[in-house]
Amino acid sequence: MTDAAASSAVLVARAKRLATRMRGERQTAIVPAGNVAGRALTTVIAIMTFLAALTVGTVSLVSDTASRWQNDISDEVTVQVKPAEGIDMPTALETARQIALQTPGVTGASILDQAATSRLLEPWLGDNIDFDALPVPRLVIVSIDTNDPPNFAFMREELKEAVPEAELDDHRAWVSRLVTMARTVVLIGVFVLSLVIVATTMTVVFATRGAMSGNRHIVEVLHFVGAQSGFIAREFERHFLRLGLMGAVAGGSVAIVLFVLIGYFTEVNRQTPQADQISALFGSFTIGWTGYAGVIILIATVATLTALTSRLTVTRHLAEIDMISPVEN
Template sequence: MNDVTENETGLQESRREIVLRPTAPIVPASNIAGSSLMLVISIMSFLACLTLGAVIMVQDTANSWQSEISREITIQIKPEPGLDLDAELTKARDIALSFTGTTSAMIVDSAATARLLEPWLGEGLDMEELPVPRLVIVTIDEASPPDFAGMRAALEESVANVFLDDHRTWVDRLIAMANTTVIIGLGVLALVFTATILTVVFATRGALSGNHHIVEVLHFVGAEASFVASKFQKHFFLIALKGALAGGLGATLCFAVASLWASVSLATPESDQATALFGGFSMGAGGYIGALAIVVITAVLTALTTRITVIRTIMEIDLIRSDPTYSIS
């Protein structure tokens, strides 16, 4: 009777030890490989957010340029001896205003023309001695533009040495540039995501290689492939989420610093050139939403890539185990 009691007591103590014994995770919570992967994902996310922000800013600037150019057309009249330039300018302005879709027209006087040429020819220009064309700037309705062909024909019929520039060539070039920028940006984003996926695949296979016997034994005793994959998936999802957040915040901080620099360095040549291309370095709400989307997409892609990689690896283990010559060492 005492022996039975002692056996029951020993069995209870053994069960208590089994219950209280801490279980080690299949994938270590933190290791050198995980830190390296987080750093790589941070860099990839940083580059992706920078690319997206640059594309959005260039696209917005191109749209602004396109809108400004599309609102105006220019009538040029070249001077020649004996030509009453002022009368021809007035005539050209009146013809332009006679067309439906034209909202206003302004003759650029000699003083304003001289100011436009000062950066290249210096001050104190005598416009009477220079064969510089005089301009009439015509503002048009973007929604309902005038008949440019008809206006051009009417001007050439009534005004001497006239040329109508509707800026269509520049608008087409801006549209082509904006579209090219978007395509290049999407290409860079695709390369970044591809590199991230390949990095996650290598990292997952490395973690599986380091825990190969554990995974194999767990699967051998009945653990489903989805169960094992979920452990790796959760581990790498958290790593990717932390890394992507760090990269996204870093890119956002860079844009904030650039925007602050642009606002402080107003009216300087460097700031003017940068602002002309990138605007005020402000991504706007769409840019920040896009950066957040990149963070989420990076984490989700990492999780899916990890899951697929683990399941495929376990399938390879099953194929190896189905070999009659296979044995567990």
């Protein structure tokens, strides 16, 4: 028996053993479970899933923050009283507070004391601020009725007449820019997420083609001895579903742990001035249940996409074999 004939006989024998799986017998899988290419693909999918999960978490955080900013502008406005020559700051602040309280649509007003003001400015001016030496404006926080907001133009006129140094700020222009920026970040995040998904799909396609090339003769012999295309495709689908699920779970889990750690350290350091500024922008810096749900959905999507992509690639390859075989015959 020649070497070529012996090799063909071995391939046919192995193909027949694999084909018996259709009758429920336990045999070796078509695609080796622990080869180097499989481990490399699992690592790539884990990295891709980690990056995608970071994108999902960031988009969720920014989206929630934008919503909170929009709610904040409907809940509160501030009256800023600037220091001037001869002004009695406590009296001016109390006058501004009383005018705000007397305005229809206002539900409450409070003066931000020197300690709170000093804390807000501590990251930039230090913790020993001399309010007599520095022209630091003072604030009155005004709560408004969101269902029946006050007439801001009327309030401005009343404040200017009673306290010329007072200025009403409804934050709408500033927050509008931040919300626009947040929505832009969300769109960019969705775009990046789409790129990661496309890159993952292409990686799986190339990995499947590589596995097909490495097992080409076995697959072709299996196909010729009667194994149905669906059976062969399911073998590859199960193999790549396992790889995709392992990689996606690993990458998503690392991302979730990272988000939990960031939220924990932010909470622990909440009492520092820097943490106050971060909390003012991003709240507690946690992605919330929607972010975690998004990561879990992403894990399932990546695993499913990996399996379906491999199945479609194998099915297409077997269809090409069927088209070539009649021509060769």
